[in-house]
Amino acid sequence: MSELEDLFQSLDFYRSKDKKGQAKNIDRFRTRPDKHTQRKAWNDHFERDISRKYDSFTYTCVMTEDRTDYDTISCWQSSPITELNQDNAILTKEIMEVEGHLIARASENIVYGSFEADWKKLDVEKKKEIVLEGLYRGACDAPRDNSRISCPEMTIKGLIGDSEYNLINLLKRLIEHDPIGNGHVQEIYLFRHPYIDHEFRYTEKAPEKLKAFRYRSTLLRNYYIVFTLYGILAAFLGHEPLKLTPAQFSSESSLDAEERKRSHRKCREDYKNSPRKVDESQCMEEGARKVYACYNCKSMTKDRTSLKRCGRCKLVWYCTPECQAKDWNDHKKYCCHKKFDPKLLTPTSEGRPDQFIGCPEAVPGFIRTPALHRQIWYLSKADSQERDYHINTKYDHTKSILVNPSTKLEFLVARRRAMASGSVSAIFRMYEIIELDKDEYIKVGVPMDLVRRQFEVEYRISMTPSTKQSAEPWTPPTAREIVEERAYLLKRLRSVNSSDIDLLVPPLPVLR
Ligand SMILES: [Zn+2]
Ligand SMILES: [Zn+2]
Numbered sequence: 001m002s003e004l005e006d007l008f009q010s011l012d013f014y015r016s017k018d019k020k021g022q023a024k025n026i027d028r029f030r031t032r033p034d035k036h037t038q039r040k041a042w043n044d045h046f047e048r049d050i051s052r053k054y055d056s057f058t059y060t061c062v063m064t065e066d067r068t069d070y071d072t073i074s075c076w077q078s079s080p081i082t083e084l085n086q087d088n089a090i091l092t093k094e095i096m097e098v099e100g101h102l103i104a105r106a107s108e109n110i111v112y113g114s115f116e117a118d119w120k121k122l123d124v125e126k127k128k129e130i131v132l133e134g135l136y137r138g139a140c141d142a143p144r145d146n147s148r149i150s151c152p153e154m155t156i157k158g159l160i161g162d163s164e165y166n167l168i169n170l171l172k173r174l175i176e177h178d179p180i181g182n183g184h185v186q187e188i189y190l191f192r193h194p195y196i197d198h199e200f201r202y203t204e205k206a207p208e209k210l211k212a213f214r215y216r217s218t219l220l221r222n223y224y225i226v227f228t229l230y231g232i233l234a235a236f237l238g239h240e241p242l243k244l245t246p247a248q249f250s251s252e253s254s255l256d257a258e259e260r261k262r263s264h265r266k267c268r269e270d271y272k273n274s275p276r277k278v279d280e281s282q283c284m285e286e287g288a289r290k291v292y293a294c295y296n297c298k299s300m301t302k303d304r305t306s307l308k309r310c311g312r313c314k315l316v317w318y319c320t321p322e323c324q325a326k327d328w329n330d331h332k333k334y335c336c337h338k339k340f341d342p343k344l345l346t347p348t349s350e351g352r353p354d355q356f357i358g359c360p361e362a363v364p365g366f367i368r369t370p371a372l373h374r375q376i377w378y379l380s381k382a383d384s385q386e387r388d389y390h391i392n393t394k395y396d397h398t399k400s401i402l403v404n405p406s407t408k409l410e411f412l413v414a415r416r417r418a419m420a421s422g423s424v425s426a427i428f429r430m431y432e433i434i435e436l437d438k439d440e441y442i443k444v445g446v447p448m449d450l451v452r453r454q455f456e457v458e459y460r461i462s463m464t465p466s467t468k469q470s471a472e473p474w475t476p477p478t479a480r481e482i483v484e485e486r487a488y489l490l491k492r493l494r495s496v497n498s499s500d501i502d503l504l505v506p507p508l509p510v511l512r
Contacts, residue, residue, distance in 0.1 A: 031278065034279040034281050035145065035279065039136050047155050047157075050149060050151070051155075054152045081208055081337075081338050082338065085344075088345050091143070092188055093330075095222055098226050098230055100182075100183045102171075103177070103178050104370050104373065105234075112370070119167070130235045131159045132156060133232070134233075135154060137241050138230075138231050139228075142227055143286065144285075145279075145282045151225055152195050154225060167229070167232060174191075179370075180367075181369075183373060190218060190219075191221075263286075264287030267283040268283045294317060296324070297319060297323050310324070312336050313335045313336045354376065354380045355376065355380060356384075356385075357385075357492045357495060358491070358492065360416050366422050369458055372458040375389070375390055384400065386493065392457075393446065393450060404436070405504070407433045409477070409482050410433065413485055414426040422461075423471075424467060424471035424472070425475075428468050482509065489505055
């Protein structure tokens, strides 16, 4: 369905009368209620639009079978293909980033946790409330709320119902795309829906720009879906909203105020003649996004005037030459490229930061679980360099453990062996070392049954005496392993300028 047909269709609604001869559905032409202040009305307004658009979809499908309307669509003609490519690259990168996080979280809670059963048991009203929260969070994070209009799956009824597009099924589909769950996806996953396949379709003969524009619509739709699913899961788990993208915008931001205002005004004008009126907050947010800060580090702290553009395409901004250099491997693939090719937009996997210093490689044949990948990811964070392990205390909340210096190096050797090969005796050794100070850990809210559960989920074993008996016995660390672990520990602490190096790093054992 083209923008024009969409307009006609909404005009029909505008013209339709109720029993008393009054024009009905006029609210379609009214501004959408503000999502921040009237969340429920905002959602109802959207859901009405979605059902109007897709309930009559079979009819419009027949009408537009022949794509002769390419020339009548003006919105895609105004942007050059290079700009669309750049825009699509940003969207691809950000969607992939969130997909990685979402898969890790979802698989942990669905594959290893009891999320599916807990969700089913939940009271309908509570489900509605959580889903509404997620839909709202999705709209706050997505570059434009109106992408939701192309998401027939994103209604409260649909998400809590039993259809193949409900919350659990959508999450499972995403997990299947990348079951490793290491927080990163190799390829972008795009949710499909038959209405959308039809709506955004084009023939091979279609102009490159139109293809890129259609792909952009697909990406925007997926952006909203992925952020909403993340939002629902996070709301269920009692988590704060995600803060990953530069779309969040505060008035204290030091971005150039004039440029922001211009961009905001432009967005308002774009929507003025559109059949879909948007609320003011959306214009503000979209405006803020267009004055994107450094494309590599997403720094919002610098004034736009201090950023430099790519000299070739003049479309991307960087805060430093280092940032430009870091992004060049990705950017060079589509910089000034005048064809539509979504493969060029996939970011390279270099420089992934989530392997802590000294993290072992998995031995061939040992497949790490999403939960173990998550442990590694946690231990890799800057504020985790002084910690030795993370234990889930409730859904998606962790507490970190600091092992006593007298047993620390042995613990770290056991951790290394367990992470490398899933060695059962190493897992039990970690458990026993933690158990030595169990009273301390109980005081901070980490009882031993949580530790046991943590290892069971991460290593897919059951921590019973018989498992331990049937495993190889624990062989104490060699002198070389101890020296290595100590060196890694020092490196980790120095990487964050830890002030507790003397306290945290045990001395090497005395040579005899
Ligand atoms: Zn930067
Ligand atoms: Zn460029």
